[in-house]
Each structure stands twice: as structure tokens, then as C-alpha cells.
């Protein structure tokens with residue numbers, strides 16, 4: 123395994139093969155390179171090594187033990203470690219000084235230390251690029267590491283392994299259709315909130331020009347003359363279907379009353395309201411997956427002639443959770459109070475807004491009601507100001523005309539006045 127060679131000055135150089143191409147040497151491997159007597163000898167064990175010089179891949183150390191000292195020269199050459207000890211010791215086997223010194227180096231500085239000695243290796247670079255490396259002298263000789271702020275130094279990244287970049291960068295993008303964004307223009311959706319309930323809520327797809335962070339839209343353009351005439355961003359099949367539904371919904375709400383209730387609080391008849399609700403039920407989950415959905419107060423159709431101003435729009439999150447309607451009847455002594463409550467995922471919303479037909483709004487979150495029935499009842503309660511007061515002498519009539527029916531469909535909790543505020 124260990125071979126040797128004499129130079130012109132008759133000095134014996136030993137050559138130890140590395141375990142692999144990473145110039146690895148282990149203590150076990152070193153043990154296999156010497157005979158039993160060298161391995162077990164206590165005449166030269168755990169010597170102290172001192173750095174003397176490094177030049178062109180040639181590391182020179184002093185190798186001392188109990189007052190005696192030799193020079194040890196190390197160099198990586200032809201995928202082997204060339205070793206010279208100044209004892210010029212026994213022919214035919216590695217001397218015990220060199221064996222013990224190498225053992226100390228591998229033990230203290232690691233199996234891969236000799237990789238640092240190769241041309242452009244860490245020690246080589248550390249000698250040439252002094253400010254960029256920390257040199258660490260110890261009784262095992264000299265080690266070097268790149269300065270921490272350099273993180274990985276190209277060519278010295280054994281820990282990073284080798285990434286197969288040619289294969290990686292040639293592999294096809296698995297979902298080329300998933301990001302139909304161009305860099306600045308995106309599809310946005312404005313949920314119109316008609317003022318004074320002149321119309322039902324609708325959705326208008328529009329073109330948004332993104333801010334620098336890509337997180338919000340700074341400019342909106344209505345599809346005023348139909349989507350096809352505007353230079354629009356490319357859209358996915360999914361978005362195309364959504365747009366078709368939005369325009370169909372828009373056509374219907376244009377010819378439908380703005381409230382689910384008539385002026386005398388009857389529920390509007392006809393299939394139209396149910397159809398609109400049905401389209402909304404289909405659109406809502408699709409919209410909830412879109413990143414740019416806004417609410418937009420709409421005074422009338424004329425307002426659509428101008429592009430909407432950013433200040434009037436509010437970004438909104440569409441929740442897939444379906445709100446539950448419940449009621450609470452509070453006994454206040456001389457009168458009762460009936461209030462509607464909205465629960466989402468079992469939790470009561472402390473504040474909610476029923477101003478948008480079909481929806482419950484809680485700050486920047488919009489929930490779609492379960493049914494037309496819920497929507498009509500929420501609209502009726504809104505018309506009542508959110509709260510009904512019933513004097514006791516009228517309770518029997520209220521019970522017969524209102525409460526009995528509500529109780530058939532919704533939970534009604536009765537509480538005494540003392541706990542009223544926390545109902």
C-alpha cells in the first residue's frame with residue numbers, strides 16, 4: 123500500500139494512497155499502512171506539531187516529542203500523500219514519527235484535511251488570499267477556514283455537494299399554465315356594492331396594474347367596451363369561465379330589483395332571484411381563490427363609465443366558511459329584545475354587517491349566506507335596524523306572528539335581562 127521513492131539527495135519519500143478522490147484519510151486507514159510494532163509503539167505518540175511553512179502545496183511541520191524533533195513534509199501528489207520525515211528512517215516502512223504525526227492530524231483536523239492541501243484547496247487559498255481566511259495554528263499544525271461572511275467559497279464547498287444543474291435547469295416547468303400573470307397586469311374582480319340597494323351585488327372583472335411589490339393593484343380599468351377590446355393579461359381557462367359567469371350575473375342583476383325584499387317586506391317572487399343566488403353560489407368559491415378581489419361602492423350604472431378610483435376600492439377576503447344564523451331573545455323586565463346573531467365555525471361574530479344582500483361582512487372578510495331564506499331574513503332584520511323591541515303586552519301577538527316561525531327554522535336562545543349585554 124505505502125510505496126517509497128528516493129530523491130537525488132538519497133532522501134526517502136513515502137506515498138500513502140488516499141481512500142477516495144476526496145483525499146480522505148482515516149485513522150483506521152493509517153493503521154493499515156503500518157506494521158504492528160509501529161502501531162503499538164509508545165516511543166513517539168501524540169507528538170506536538172508546529173507549522174513551519176507552506177509553499178506551492180508543500181506543507182512543512184516540526185514534529186516533536188519529549189525534547190526530540192524532526193521535520194515532516196507533506197504534499198498531495200498523484201492522488202497520494204507524499205510524506206518525508208527528516209529521520210530519513212527505515213526503508214520499507216513508514217517511520218513511527220510520520221505515522222504518529224499523521225494520526226494526530228487526522229484525529230484533530232478531520233478525515234478531509236489533506237484535501238485542503240491540493241492546488242486551490244483551502245490552505246493554498248488561505249496563503250494567497252490572507253484577509254479572507256482564518257488560519258488556525260494548533261499542536262496539530264495549521265488549519266484554515268474561509269471567513270464566515272463569505273459563506274460558501276466556490277471550489278471549496280464540500281458540504282454543499284454537487285447539484286446536477288444541467289439536468290435541473292433543462293427539466294420542464296411542471297405547471298406552465300399556473301401563473302398566467304404578465305409582470306404588471308393581472309385580472310382583478312370588483313364586487314359592486316350598490317348604494318341604497320338599487321341593485322343586487324355583482325362582480326365585474328377588470329384589469330389591474332400591480333404595484334412594485336406585486337401585492338396590490340394601483341390602477342384599475344373597467345372592461346368598458348367588452349373585455350376583448352382592452353389589452354388584457356392572458357388568462358387561464360378557469361378565469362375565462364369565471365368571467366363568463368360574472369357577465370351572465372351582471373346581465374341578470376341589471377333587470378332585477380335591488381333588494382331581496384319588496385317594499386312591504388315580502389320576499390320577491392320569481393325564479394330570477396333564485397337564479398342570481400345560484401350563480402353567486404357558483405362564482406363565490408372561484409372568486410375566493412383569486413388574489414385580487416375588491417369591493418366597490420356603486421352609486422349607479424353611470425359610475426361605470428369611468429375607471430374606478432383606487433381610494434374607493436377595498437381589498438376583501440372571501441371566506442369559504444358558511445355563516446350560521448341564530449337568534450337571542452332577551453327578557454328586559456318590561457319588554458323583550460330579539461336580535462340576530464351570526465356564527466362562523468362555531469364562533470359568534472362580535473360585529474357583522476348585513477348591508478350586502480346574500481352576504482355577511484365582518485371587516486375585510488365576506489361570507490356568503492347559506493340560502494335565499496337566510497338572505498331574506500338577514501335583509502329583514504337589517505330593515506328592522508338589527509333589533510326588535512317587544513313590549514310585554516304585545517308579546518303574545520309577536521310570538522304568534524314572528525317568534526314561532528323563526529323558532530321553526532332557527533335556534534332561539536332565551537336569556538334574562540341580567541345577562542343581556544353578554545348574550
Ligand SMILES: [Zn+2]
Pocket residue numbers: 192207208209210211217218219220
Ligand atoms: Zn521519522
